[in-house]
Amino acid sequence: MEPMEMRLFCAYLRTRNYSPHTVENYARDLRLFFAPLDKALPAVSWHDIEHFIQHQYQAQLAATTINRRLQAIKHFFEYLVTLIGSRALAAYDDVDGPSAANNRPESRK
Numbered sequence: 001m002e003p004m005e006m007r008l009f010c011a012y013l014r015t016r017n018y019s020p021h022t023v024e025n026y027a028r029d030l031r032l033f034f035a036p037l038d039k040a041l042p043a044v045s046w047h048d049i050e051h052f053i054q055h056q057y058q059a060q061l062a063a064t065t066i067n068r069r070l071q072a073i074k075h076f077f078e079y080l081v082t083l084i085g086s087r088a089l090a091a092y093d094d095v096d097g098p099s100a101a102n103n104r105p106e107s108r109k
Contacts, residue, residue: 029072
């Protein structure tokens with residue numbers, strides 16, 4: 001599922017003079033995050049982000065790659081908060097990204 005807000009977000013990045021490369025990377029990272037989700041955008045929670053992080057580790061991706069993808073997700077949700085004016089969509093706030101020195105996520109239970 002690719003939310004319409006994602007296209008608006010990419011357009012917003014272009015108006016803020018982000019490089020085309022950065023916009024494409026953010027779009028790809030967001031598509032990777034949203035592809036397996038089958039829920040409305042407001043229903044996305046930190047559990048979904050934690051699951052995404054776990055999947056990235058299982059794919060044996062570098063911490064720097066995972067952090068870049070998390071940055072795209074974080075920036076997207078910050079944009080939504082600004083756009084909508086609601087903290088309800090800030091699912092990212094409760095998620096800690098991996099450090100490059102420690103390539104193991106801390107899983108929430």
